[in-house]
Amino acid sequence: MKIVVHIDEAAEWQQALADAFPDAQVVTSDAPADQRQNADYLAVWKAPAHLLEEQTQLKGIINLGAGVDYLLKTPGLPTDVPIVKLRDAGMGELMADYVLYGVLHCYRSMDRYAAQQQHANWQPQHVVAKSQWPVGVLGLGAIGRYVADVLHQASFPVLGWSRSPKQITGLRCYHGDDGLDELLGQVQTVVTILPDTAATRHILDAERLAKLPDGASVINPGRGSLIDEQALLEALGNDSQPGHIRGALLDVFEEEPLPDEHPLWQHPRVLITPHMAAPTPLSDAIDQVIDYVKAFEAGETVTTIDPEAGY
Numbered sequence: 001m002k003i004v005v006h007i008d009e010a011a012e013w014q015q016a017l018a019d020a021f022p023d024a025q026v027v028t029s030d031a032p033a034d035q036r037q038n039a040d041y042l043a044v045w046k047a048p049a050h051l052l053e054e055q056t057q058l059k060g061i062i063n064l065g066a067g068v069d070y071l072l073k074t075p076g077l078p079t080d081v082p083i084v085k086l087r088d089a090g091m092g093e094l095m096a097d098y099v100l101y102g103v104l105h106c107y108r109s110m111d112r113y114a115a116q117q118q119h120a121n122w123q124p125q126h127v128v129a130k131s132q133w134p135v136g137v138l139g140l141g142a143i144g145r146y147v148a149d150v151l152h153q154a155s156f157p158v159l160g161w162s163r164s165p166k167q168i169t170g171l172r173c174y175h176g177d178d179g180l181d182e183l184l185g186q187v188q189t190v191v192t193i194l195p196d197t198a199a200t201r202h203i204l205d206a207e208r209l210a211k212l213p214d215g216a217s218v219i220n221p222g223r224g225s226l227i228d229e230q231a232l233l234e235a236l237g238n239d240s241q242p243g244h245i246r247g248a249l250l251d252v253f254e255e256e257p258l259p260d261e262h263p264l265w266q267h268p269r270v271l272i273t274p275h276m277a278a279p280t281p282l283s284d285a286i287d288q289v290i291d292y293v294k295a296f297e298a299g300e301t302v303t304t305i306d307p308e309a310g311y
């Protein structure tokens with residue numbers, strides 16, 4: 001059996017897989033061509049097209065991340081090979097840390113204190129009760145649920161949204177287009193943790209952003225395509241003409257890296273991070289990867305992604 005690994009710090013993944021499958025040949029994608037071809041499995045994050053194109057006998061592709069959008073857009077992706085993805089695998093906790101940080105940033109007025117500090121302005125801000133700070137989580141997959149749960153544990157009222165109806169303890173669940181509008185009208189912070197699909201593209205467009213209450217904030221650790229960036233900039237406004245959106249914490253963008261000249265970089269009420277909210281933690285994810293390979297080898301049923309749906 002041959003497994004080819006492509007991800008940052010691939011050598012550590014290679015070692016972990018070689019330990020789990022001592023009889024297998026486990027190589028990283030920078031191995032010479034003859035060594036990386038004829039793989040049985042690819043365990044990959046953002047694989048280059050040539051790695052996909054040159055394979056002839058793949059039995060499965062393991063996406064070493066939660067979103068499969070990048071993989072599905074890669075030229076050379078075979079159409080007849082099952083694709084599986086990681087589910088939570090430690091990313092939920094990392095994402096929840098990121099989102100909780102973002103919620104607290106506005107809830108405890110850290111954004112305002114940063115601005116005040118520029119003017120040596122000592123001015124405590126009023127702290128409202130957490131019950132007055134409902135947070136909306138769009139996307140209730142494994143990671144979205146984890147995030148929602150952590151926010152709930154932190155005593156924020158949490159409203160969750162998914163395309164189809166769901167019932168989750170501790171969450172007020174909404175679904176469908178009307179449900180989304182209803183949710184947006186009530187939340188102080190909205191968090192987008194949806195996959196990048198045709199159905200989710202610009203799910204927060206100008207019209208939807210307009211439904212958020214005055215002073216609401218936006219956190220996007222999901223995918224850049226979820227938000228119409230131009231509409232967000234307009235909803236944020238500028239110092240002379242502030243819009244109704246208070247601020248945004250953005251980890252993902254329509255184009256990554258975010259181009260140098262992009263106006264989001266310069267906006268004083270936007271915090272930008274370089275797609276780092278939830279990098280796949282090897283220690284939590286490796287068992288899932290091993291289980292996938294074992295299940296494929298044993299001919300067991302695995303839950304594959306649906307390329308049409310995009311997740």
Ligand code: GLV
Pocket residue numbers: 064065066067068091278280
């Ligand atoms: C990261 O962006 C992931 O999809 O895992």
